[in-house]
Amino acid sequence: MPDPKPKPEQEKGPGVPGALRPRLVPRPGLAGEAVYANVVRISHAPSELVFDFAHSLPGELDVPIKARVVLSPLSAKLLQRALADSLAKYETAFGVVNVPQGKSLADDLFRSPETPKPESE
Structure with missing residues (x-):
């Protein structure tokens, strides 16, 4: 008996012919959650790179990390x-x-900020 809900096809992945790339599915509670960052601090160890994203405003000395992404x-x-x-x-x-x-x-x-120059008449 066929599956009542056909699954949408996954995209073909790069590199390996016929390989499938996983689909990104929003997790409940995170759907639509976005983080704006204008600062990123990158650090590394032999086995990983760590990206700490933050949103800095002028005059702030302590800027809280909004998101951390750790990658191989x-x-x-x-x-x-x-x-x-x-x-x-x-x-x-x-x-x-x-x-x-x-x-x-x-x-x-x-x-x-620069002080605007007066317009000459």
């Missing part, structure tokens, strides 16, 4: 590849993302 070195490398691919597609659709040239990115993101 292989998973981190695959994430790097996926990010590069996604950013390339984004730039094709919306234009190049320019990284500010300063002492550091943090200097550009968290500098004091």
